Amino acid sequence: MTSRSLLEGQGVRQITGGLGTLDREVFEAVAESPSMLLDKAMPVLTRAADHSKLWFAIAAVLAATGSPSARRGAGRGVITLAFTSLATNQGAKRVWKRARPNRTLVPLVRRSRRVPTSNSLPSGHSASAAAFAVGVGLENPPLGLGLALLAGLVGLSRVATGAHYPGDVFAGFGIGAAIAVLGGRLVPPIVPAKLPSTEPLVIDTPERPEGDGVVLVINPASGSGTGTRVIDEVREKLPKAEIVELGPDDNPETVLREAARRAEVLGVGGGDGTVSAAASVAVSTGLPLAVFPAGTFNHFAKDIGCDTVERTVSAIRNGNVSCVDLVCLNEDQMVINTASIGAYPLFVQTREKLEHKVGKPLAGMYAMLHTLRRGTPVRIRFDNKTIQTSLFFLGNSVYLPSGFAPARRTRMDDGLIDVRILETGKRFSRLRILTAVALGRLERSPLYHEIQAPEFSFEAVDGPTPLARDGEVGNTYDKASFSAKYRVLPVFRPLL
Structure with a gap:
């Protein structure tokens, strides 16, 4: 040494x-x-x-x-x-x-x-x-x-x-x-997403204390009878509003277009499918839309702040109108809430059925397991890659929280489309997805894809696939192209 x-x-x-x-x-x-x-x-x-x-x-x-x-x-x-x-x-x-x-x-x-x-x-x-x-x-x-x-x-x-x-x-x-x-x-910690905040686009609209110029198209049977209660409230609080009741054989879009010809304000009460049709008519005719919560879930009405008839009535009386986004599907159909392919509707139905009994985390776990076992996978191509999925969600504006249980929107005028995809075609994908859900880490899994963009499109690899739009299963598509229409729809809503 x-x-x-x-x-x-x-x-x-x-x-x-x-x-x-x-x-x-x-x-x-x-x-x-x-x-x-x-x-x-x-x-x-x-x-x-x-x-x-x-x-x-x-x-x-x-x-x-x-x-x-x-x-x-x-x-x-x-x-x-x-x-x-x-x-x-x-x-x-x-x-x-x-x-x-x-x-x-x-x-x-x-x-x-x-x-x-x-x-x-x-x-x-x-x-x-x-x-x-x-x-x-x-x-x-x-x-x-x-x-x-x-x-x-x-x-x-x-x-x-x-x-x-x-x-x-x-x-x-x-x-x-x-x-x-x-x-x-x-295992990186979860960082809450911070959404951009801008001032709403407010439209000057005359006050209508008694409902002058309002034409309300509503299905009395919607929401297991909620429509009838809404009609009674509107008649009492907006006595000058015209009420058009949909019959069992009426085509909602046809009735809405006829009502729009004589309306200064187009009102609608029903499920989100009916509201979606009304939104399309309102945009094409340049009318502001008043949405009354007369359906079962009323997702759109809740997200614009009109979860009660009183709130919609108050906005009409005070002339409170601001603009929200819509999503255009293949340039000819409107989406106000969500679109999906695969088994996403089954996932939502199963989760909502159980969440009040066992809580959202356990209900989400069971719904995910149930859907992955029962759902038929679909192969789609987007962004130059091909994946297999059983759960595909697309939303109008950004939804919260992150992950595969989008529940609410804090705003509806961000100009974005929210896409969530679970990839199920890889080895042990179901086990990996369920493990990630159990650990609360799904959004960090390589099998989970989340995109927020003004446009999104996909191609169904194996032929036309059904697409659900605003809770209703519609047509089948080889290709689907979605684009955000920024602040295109003026709606009556409480001003923050």
Whole structure:
């Protein structure tokens, strides 16, 4: 060994020895500090953190909240804690040998009741605390900050009660944080999408306190009789509005076009299929549209803020009109909500039937499994690639949340088409999709395709395929081309 190597070894030993001396001196300073706060709070806190009871309790509280990021953080925190505990107790503590501090220096009232027998380096309590705090913080930074402060106090409690040196605590913090960060690299946290926000396009429209010039076309039998109730409310609140009741043999589009000839405002009440026909007539005739929620689900009415008759009536009385987007299919048909191919309608029906009984996550899991088993796959070509899919969704404007359970739109004038596709033609695709759904990571799966663009088109590889539009199965198509019609439809709606 050269003299240089000897000198370097002596230098490392001197630094290590100096750090060890400093570590012991800091421990003694904390141990000998006369503090009622340390005497009372530290033993309680360190006992709460025994066997990670504190963190499991916090995870249960977070999981019970309505915040998706808090629930994801709770799951990530617990999983990270489990890996960290295993790595610390079965790995690090067996590698680094270090005796525990001299507990007699700590006041009796502050000493932990349980005397640890494992090596002192690193602190398992501190590693678990950092792992949980950083794990939660990756999904919800504000919660992570608060938990990091609590984790720091847990680390202090291990020194104050005589269980560890400060160096043990810092080593534990480093291990726990490193494992949490590594987990974040392997399974990246979900970053909520931020949608662009612009001012709505408001149209000057005269007030109509009694419904002058409004012609309402409505099916009394729609929504299991809801249409009749809507008719009664409109007659009472807008006495000058003309009401045209659709009969069982009437063609809604024909009746709507006749009504538009004498209307200043075209009103419609019925399912989304009827509303879609009315939207097409309103655009072609240049009339504003008033939508009354008389169908079963009323997706379009809800998304424009007209989920009650009173809201639509108020908008008509006050002359509140703004413009929303439509999607044009093959240049001759309008889509107000969604279009789909494959078994997407079956997926939605199954999920909505169960979600009120077992909750949306379990209902979505079952609906996905049911649909993947029962649905007939379709091969389509888009963007110069061919894939097989059983679930294809296309929406007018961007839907939330991300993933394959789009439920709502926060705006309807962004000029975009929202496309979600599940690819089912690859090896073990069903198992991979279900696993991703169970872990809440579907949107990161290579089998999931999400596109937001002003235009989208596809070609059915194996011949014409049926396409459902606004909840109703329509024609079959070899090719389908969709284009967003930006703010083309003026509608009566509450102004924000």
